[in-house]
Amino acid sequence: xxxxxxxxxxxxxxxxxxxxxxxxxxxxxxxxxxxxxxxxxxxxxxxxxxxxxxxxxxxxxxxxxxxxxxxxxxxxxxxxxxxxxxxxxxxxxxxxxxxxxxxxxxxxxxxxxxxxxxxxxxxxxxxxxxxxxxxxxxxxxxxxxxxxxxxxxxxxxxxxxxxxxxxxxxxxxxxxxxxxxxxxxxxxxxxxxxxxxxxxxxxxxxxxxxxxxxxxxxxxxxxxxxxxxxxxxxxxxxxxxxxxxxxxxxxxxxxxxxxxxxxxxxxxxxxxxxxxxxxxxxxxxxxxxxxxxxxxxxxxxxxxxxxxxxxxxxxxxxxxxxxxxxxxxxxxxxxxxxxxxxxxxxxxxxxxxxxxxxxxxxxxxxxxxxxxxxxxxxxxxxxxxxxxxxxxxxxxxxxxxxxxxxxxxxxxxxxxxxxxxxxxxxxxxxxxxxxxxxxxxxxxxxxxxxxxxxxxxxxxxxxxxxxxxxxxxxxxxxxxxxxxxxxxxxxxxxxxxxxxxxxxxxxxxxxxxxxxxxxxxxxxxxxxxxxxxxxxxxxxxxxxxxxxxxxxxxxxxxxxxxxxxxxxxxxxxxxxxxxxxxxxxxxxxxxxxxxxxxxxxxxxxxxxxxxx
Amino acid sequence: xxxxxxxxxxxxxxxxxxxxxxxxxxxxxxxxxxxxxxxxxxxxxxxxxxxxxxxxxxxxxxxxxxxxxxxxxxxxxxxxxxxxxxxxxxxxxxxxxxxxxxxxxxxxxxxxxxxxxxxxxxxxxxxxxxxxxxxxxxxxxxxxxxxxxxxxxxxxxxxxxxxxxxxxxxxxxxxxxxxxxxxxxxxxxxxxxxxxxxxxxxxxxxxxxxxxxxxxxxxxxxxxxxxxxxxxxxxxxxxxxxxxxxxxxxxxxxxxxxxxxxxxxxxxxxxxxxxxxxxxxxxxxxxxxxxxxxxxxxxxxxxxxxxxxxxxxxxxxxxxxxxxxxxxxxxxxxxxxxxxxxxxxxxxxxxxxxxxxxxxxxxxxxxxxxx
Numbered sequence: 001x002x003x004x005x006x007x008x009x010x011x012x013x014x015x016x017x018x019x020x021x022x023x024x025x026x027x028x029x030x031x032x033x034x035x036x037x038x039x040x041x042x043x044x045x046x047x048x049x050x051x052x053x054x055x056x057x058x059x060x061x062x063x064x065x066x067x068x069x070x071x072x073x074x075x076x077x078x079x080x081x082x083x084x085x086x087x088x089x090x091x092x093x094x095x096x097x098x099x100x101x102x103x104x105x106x107x108x109x110x111x112x113x114x115x116x117x118x119x120x121x122x123x124x125x126x127x128x129x130x131x132x133x134x135x136x137x138x139x140x141x142x143x144x145x146x147x148x149x150x151x152x153x154x155x156x157x158x159x160x161x162x163x164x165x166x167x168x169x170x171x172x173x174x175x176x177x178x179x180x181x182x183x184x185x186x187x188x189x190x191x192x193x194x195x196x197x198x199x200x201x202x203x204x205x206x207x208x209x210x211x212x213x214x215x216x217x218x219x220x221x222x223x224x225x226x227x228x229x230x231x232x233x234x235x236x237x238x239x240x241x242x243x244x245x246x247x248x249x250x251x252x253x254x255x256x257x258x259x260x261x262x263x264x265x266x267x268x269x270x271x272x273x274x275x276x277x278x279x280x281x282x283x284x285x286x287x288x289x290x291x292x293x294x295x296x297x298x299x300x301x302x303x304x305x306x307x308x309x310x311x312x313x314x315x316x317x318x319x320x321x322x323x324x325x326x327x328x329x330x331x332x333x334x335x336x337x338x339x340x341x342x343x344x345x346x347x348x349x350x351x352x353x354x355x356x357x358x359x360x361x362x363x364x365x366x367x368x369x370x371x372x373x374x375x376x377x378x379x380x381x382x383x384x385x386x387x388x389x390x391x392x393x394x395x396x397x398x399x400x401x402x403x404x405x406x407x408x409x410x411x412x413x414x415x416x417x418x419x420x421x422x423x424x425x426x427x428x429x430x431x432x433x434x435x436x437x438x439x440x441x442x443x444x445x446x447x448x449x450x451x452x453x454x455x456x457x458x459x460x461x462x463x464x465x466x467x468x469x470x471x472x473x474x475x476x477x478x479x480x481x482x483x484x485x486x487x488x489x490x491x492x493x494x495x496x497x498x499x500x501x502x503x504x505x506x507x508x509x510x511x512x513x514x515x516x517x518x519x520x521x522x523x524x525x526x527x528x529x530x531x532x533x534x535x536x537x538x539x540x541x542x543x544x545x546x547x548x549x550x551x552x553x554x555x556x557x558x559x560x561x562x563x564x565x566x567x568x569x570x571x572x573x574x575x576x577x578x579x580x581x582x583x584x585x586x587x588x589x590x591x592x593x594x595x596x597x598x599x600x601x602x603x604x605x606x607x608x609x610x611x612x
Numbered sequence: 613x614x615x616x617x618x619x620x621x622x623x624x625x626x627x628x629x630x631x632x633x634x635x636x637x638x639x640x641x642x643x644x645x646x647x648x649x650x651x652x653x654x655x656x657x658x659x660x661x662x663x664x665x666x667x668x669x670x671x672x673x674x675x676x677x678x679x680x681x682x683x684x685x686x687x688x689x690x691x692x693x694x695x696x697x698x699x700x701x702x703x704x705x706x707x708x709x710x711x712x713x714x715x716x717x718x719x720x721x722x723x724x725x726x727x728x729x730x731x732x733x734x735x736x737x738x739x740x741x742x743x744x745x746x747x748x749x750x751x752x753x754x755x756x757x758x759x760x761x762x763x764x765x766x767x768x769x770x771x772x773x774x775x776x777x778x779x780x781x782x783x784x785x786x787x788x789x790x791x792x793x794x795x796x797x798x799x800x801x802x803x804x805x806x807x808x809x810x811x812x813x814x815x816x817x818x819x820x821x822x823x824x825x826x827x828x829x830x831x832x833x834x835x836x837x838x839x840x841x842x843x844x845x846x847x848x849x850x851x852x853x854x855x856x857x858x859x860x861x862x863x864x865x866x867x868x869x870x871x872x873x874x875x876x877x878x879x880x881x882x883x884x885x886x887x888x889x890x891x892x893x894x895x896x897x898x899x900x901x902x903x904x905x906x907x908x909x910x911x912x913x914x915x916x917x918x919x920x921x922x923x924x925x926x927x928x929x930x931x932x933x934x935x936x937x938x939x940x941x942x943x944x945x946x947x948x949x950x951x952x953x954x955x956x957x958x959x960x961x962x963x964x965x966x967x968x969x970x971x972x973x974x975x976x977x978x979x980x981x982x983x
Contacts, residue, residue: 013910023943028892028896031850036852039848043851
C-alpha cells in the first residue's frame with residue numbers, strides 16, 4: 001500500500017478509535033453522573049432491608065378488666081429461599097415435620113416469587129413438639145428459621161365471639177383504602193367485630209430492624225432498630241360474667257328444649273341475647289348462638305376449619321343479635337297498645353269485649369287467640385291484656401288503629417331503623433310494614449288487607465326486626481321514651497395508659513309518647529310477671545318487680561320462635577334484655593328462664609330453688 | 613535499537629498491570645482476609661511470566677516469525693484440537709488444557725498466533741490486496757480455528773478473531789467500501805437472525821441462556837434472574853460509583869457478593885464503583901493510549917508484515933476493550949471476553965504481554981525517518 005493510502009488509513013483508524021472511546025466515556029458519564037444518585041439508591045436498597053418486628057396487638061377487656069383477647073408468643077416456621085442449595089430435600093423433610101404437603105410449601109414459595117430475599121412464612125403457630133423436631137434436625141434443614149411471634153389468643157374461647165370478631169389477612173379492597181394509613185399486603189387485621197372496627201387502635205405500629213444483607217438475603221449487620229408500639233387496650237361495656245351466664249343459659253335452655261320428653265323442640269339450636277343499660281345505651285351482653293371459636297383464626301385458619309364454619313347450616317359466623325331479622329310476635333303488643341292509646345282509640349280504663357278464643361274479622365275470616373283451648377281470656381282491660389297476652393284484644397286494637405299508625409309508633413320506638421350501633425358492624429335496619437310499603441313491595445297484591453293489620457298488631461306478618469332493636473325498644477320503654485345509641489366500647493387506653501377514645505351515651509331520639517301511656521304499658525309488663533301473667537312462674541320469688549313480655553311467633557313450616565323481653569327493677573330499671581330462641585316454642589317456657597338466670601347474675605341473687 | 617521502544621505504550625501497560633493487582637485484591641477480598649489473596653498472588657505471578665514473555669518477544673525479529681508462520685499455524689491448530697480432547701469443563705465450556713500445574717487456554721493465544729500467520733500470508737502476496745479472492749482466502753485462513761473455538765463454545769473469542777481479521781484487512785488495503793459493507797452485512801444478518809428467532813422461532817445454534825446474554829443489554833427485564841440480574845448489578849455498581857467512587861476496597865456491590873464474576877469479566881465494574889468516573893475514566897485513557905500507540909506503530913512499521921501484524925493486534929485490543937467495558941455499562945452484549953491486563957487470568961495475560969512484546973518489537977525496528 002502506498003504511503004499516502006497508509007497514512008489515510010491510519011488517520012481513519014485513529015478517528016474510529018477516538019469515536020469508540022468517546023462513546024464509552026459518555027455512557028460512563030451518563031451512568032455515573034447523570035443517573036448516579038439513582039444507582040446509588042439502588043445500591044443501598046440492594047443491601048439494606050427492614051426486617052419488621054411485630055407489634056403486640058392490644059388487649060380487649062370487659063368492663064371490669066377481664067381479658068377477652070390478648071397476645072401470646074407463638075413459634076413460626078419460615079424458609080429462607082436464597083442460598084439454599086438442596087431446596088427439594090429441605091422441602092421434603094419439612095413437609096413431614098410440619099404436616100404440609102410439598103406442593104403446599106412450594107405454593108407459598110411461588111406466591112412470594114418477587115420477594116424471595118425475605119423469609120417465607122410456612123406455619124405461624126407450631127406446637128412445642130414440632131419445634132423440638134425442627135431443632136433436632138437443624139443440620140438437615142438449611143434455610144429453615146424458627147422465630148417467636150406474638151399471636152392473638154382468646155382465653156375465654158367462644159365467649160362474646162361475635163362481639164370480639166376474628167382476624168385474617170387484609171384483602172385487596174381494604175388494602176387500597178387503608179394503604180395510606182400504613183397497612184401492607186399480608187398484614188393481619190380484624191375482619192369483624194371489635195377487632196375490625198377498632199383495628200387501628202389495636203394493631204399498634206410495627207417496629208423494625210434495618211439490616212444490611214448480602215446477595216443471599218443473609219443479614220450481616222444491624223444498622224438500626226425501631227421499637228414497636230404495642231396496640232392500645234380496648235375496654236368494652238360488656239359484663240363478662242353476665243355474658244357467660246347469658247350464653248350458658250341460652251345453650252342450656254335450647255338443649256333441654258331439644259331433649260324434652262313430652263314436648264321436644266328438636267330445632268331449637270339458634271338464638272340471640274342482647275342486654276342494655278337503659279339509662280346509657282351501654283351493651284352489657286350480646287350473644288348469638290351458635291358461635292365460633294375466634295382462636296381458630298388467630299393463626300391462619302385451616303381450610304378444613306373454614307369449610308366447616310362456612311358449610312354449617314346453622315351459620316355460626318352470623319351475628320343474629322344484630323343481623324338476624326325476625327317477627328317480634330307478642331313482644332310487639334306494647335307498640336299496638338301505645339298506638340291505640342296515643343291515637344285515642346282506647347283508654348286505660350276500657351274493658352274490651354270478652355275474648356272467646358275466636359275473633360271474627362269478617363263473617364268468614366276468623367282469627368284465633370291462643371287461649372282458645374282454655375275457652376278464651378274473658379273480658380280484660382288493656383293492662384291485663386298485656387299481662388295475659390290476649391290476641392283478641394290486640395286484633396281489636398289493630399282493627400281500630402290501622403297499620404300506618406301502628407307503624408308510626410313502631411318507628412318512634414326505634415323499629416325498622418338502625419339503632420346507631422357503630423362499634424361492630426353487620427347491623428340490619430329491618431322493616432316496619434305500611435300501606436305505602438306494601439303497595440311498592442307487592443305489585444301483584446298492593447292492597448293492604450284488614451287481616452294483615454290484625455297480624456301486625458300481634459307482631460306477626462311483615463315485621464322484620466333484629467334482637468338489638470327489640471332490646472333497645474324495651475330499654476326505651478324502661479327509661480321513659482329516650483332512644484339511646486347502643487355502644488360496646490367504654491374506653492381505649494394506649495400503651496401508656498392514656499385514654500385515646502371514650503364512648504359516651506348519646507340519645508338518638510325521643511319517642512313522642514305521653515308519660516301516661518307509658519305508665520299503662522309498663523303496668524301491663526309488670527302484670528306479665530305477676531300472678532296470672534304469662535311469665536309469672538319464671539320470676540317467682542324475685543325481690544323486685546320485673547317488667548317483661550313473652551312472645552311466641554308462628555312461622556309456617558317451622559316451630560314457633562320464642563321471645564322474652566324485660567327490664568328490671570321495674571321502678572328503677574338498670575338493665576333491659578331481649579332474648580330470642582329460634583324454633584324454641586313458647587316464649588315463657590323457652591326464653592324467660594334465660595332472662596331469669598341473667599337477672600340472677602346481674603343482681604347477684606341466690607340461685608333459684610331446684611324444680612323451677 | 614532499544615532506544616526506539618515505545619515508552620508510552622510500556623508505561624500504559626505497566627500502569628494497567630498495577631491497577632489490575634489492586635483491583636483484583638479488592639474484588640476478591642474476604643472480611644479479615646489478607647491483601648494478598650490467592651487470586652492476587654496468582655495474578656502477580658502471571659504478570660511476571662508475561663513480562664518475561666514480553667521481553668523475549670522484543671528480542672525476536674518479526675521477520676523470523678513470518679518465516680515460521682506455517683509452523684505456528686499448525687501448533688495453534690493442534691492446541692485448539694487438544695482442548696476438545698484433554699480440556700476440562702468449567703462453567704460449561706471446554707477451554708483449558710492442563711499443562712503441568714497450570715491451565716492453559718489456547719484460544720487466548722490463538723488470537724496472537726493467527727494475527728501472525730494471517731499477516732504473513734497477506735504480506736507475502738504480491739501486488740497488494742487482491743480483491744474478493746483475498747477476502748475469501750483470509751476468511752478461510754481463520755475458518756478452522758474459528759470453528760474450533762466456536763465449538764468450545766466461546767462466541768466472544770470467535771468474534772475477536774473476526775475483529776483481528778478486520779484490522780488486518782483494513783491495513784492490507786482492502787477497499788473500504790467492500791470491507792465495511794461485508795462486516796455491516798454480517799452484523800445485520802446476525803441481528804436479523806436473532807429477531808427472527810424471537811418472533812418466529814427460527815432455530816439458532818445457541819442455547820437459551822447464551823441468547824439471553826447477547827440481547828439482555830437491550831432490555832434487562834428479558835431475563836431478570838440470570839443475565840438481566842447480572843447486567844443490572846453491574847449497572848448499579850458502575851452508576852453508584854458516581855464521580856469519586858466509594859473508595860478502594862469499599863465497594864458494596866462486590867463486597868456483599870452482589871456482582872458475580874467481578875474479578876474476571878466484570879472487573880471494570882469494580883473499578884467504576886470504587887474509583888468513580890475519575891478512576892474509570894483514567895483507565896479508559898490508559899487503554900486509549902494502548903490502542904492509539906498500536907495504530908501508530910502499524911503506520912510506522914518497517915514492512916508490510918509488521919504493519920499488518922500491529923494492525924491486527926490493535927484491533928484485538930480495541931475489540932476487547934469495547935466489548936468488555938461496553939458490557940459492564942450496558943451497551944454491549946455479555947460475551948465473556950476479558951479486559952486486557954485487568955481481568956484475572958493467566959492465558960490472557962500471557963497472550964496480551966506477547967502482543968505488546970510484538971508491538972514493541974515492531975516499534976523498535978521501525979522505519980528510520982529520513983530527514
